[in-house]
């Protein structure tokens with residue numbers, strides 16, 4: 001049988017894999033992408049929020065300026081191409097739950113580094129159908145929301161139309177990996193395979209040694225016609241307008257849990273939280289569950305395997321896949337197309353004390369020896 005040829009194969013069509021696909025296509029690089037239709041990734045539970053100010057101390061996130069620049073450039077280009085808007089600037093209010101919290105906020109608001117990000121504090125009148133009036137909130141500037149589900153659907157469709165998309169599970173058992181050949185099923189891969197598998201990287205025989213901390217999250221999608229909320233609110237849980245009468249509400253953070261089953265206890269907790277805070281009746285439409293692929297140091301993990309530069313990884317997007325994916329895709333594509341080194345803080349090499357030697361080069365067994 002004649003072999004199909006490609007330069008790169010991307011494994012995984014979540015936020016990481018699709019961002020890399022869009023980036024490679026813009027550089028006229030030849031690739032295919034394989035994604036397992038019945039293995040839901042973290043992306044299908046994702047709220048799409050981009051919040052540059054995070055944590056109890058309201059600090060700017062890692063590389064916030066560079067990440068925002070890459071995010072805005074990436075979506076400007078994509079939206080220019082499709083004529084549709086996926087990324088929107090949405091006001092974000094985060095509750096200041098203690099005097100310490102308020103003081104931290106005030107401290108940041110006087111810092112010139114934070115002036116583009118930290119806004120006023122507000123107490124009442126903002127959220128007319130939410131009973132949160134007795135709390136103080138701080139406004140985060142430069143916050144955005146990506147319509148993740150529409151973006152995933154549209155990019156996958158675009159890749160299908162170009163015959164680059166393969167609906168299948170990639171298994172290393174079906175990979176022939178010798179010094180001269182990389183072949184998966186009837187596809188000959190000339191340059192490399194980029195694994196963008198989310199938390200399933202832990203099952204990958206080449207990169208399963210990466211120190212990952214799976215972080216499971218549950219969330220609800222509700223309908224609440226009376227709410228009319230235009231902003232994203234964080235107060236214990238987050239409430240995010242999805243458009244129309246629908247809102248995303250979540251989420252939980254369960255470290256070390258890789259199960260994809262929805263958590264019934266979370267459902268009850270969040271239902272109680274919603275009943276306490278919403279003045280209008282609501283209906284639960286869907287419970288979503290995903291496992292965030294967080295690395296041990298909460299930074300992305302990019303680049304080639306130290307033992308075989310044809311095998312690459314794109315992972316570690318953790319809780320911030322939307323903010324990180326375009327910047328990381330650009331960094332990895334620069335490495336693949338121009339050899340620009342990957343900064344140490346994002347590289348596979350920083351985890352070299354965990355490395356497990358590669359499975360012996362094989363003729364299709366993919367097994368560790």
Ligand SMILES: Cc1cc2nc3c(=O)[nH]c(=O)nc-3n(C[C@H](O)[C@H](O)[C@H](O)COP(=O)(O)OP(=O)(O)OC[C@H]3O[C@@H](n4cnc5c(N)ncnc54)[C@H](O)[C@@H]3O)c2cc1C
Pocket residue numbers: 011012013014015016017034035036037038039040041042043044045046047048049050168169170171196197198199200201216217218219250251252288289290291292293314315316317318319320321322323324
């Ligand atoms: C409840 C929840 C809320 C979140 N909210 C936000 C948010 O508001 N903002 C934000 O920035 N981030 C958020 N995140 C995090 C975000 O979803 C992740 O960072 C992001 O989805 C990670 O992208 P990824 O492509 O690395 O992995 P995934 O999204 O998990 O995608 C991996 C893909 O690879 C495929 N795959 C895996 N193995 C194989 C294989 N062997 N063969 C074929 N296909 C394979 C899977 O089917 C999947 O499609 C949230 C996550 C959760 C769970």
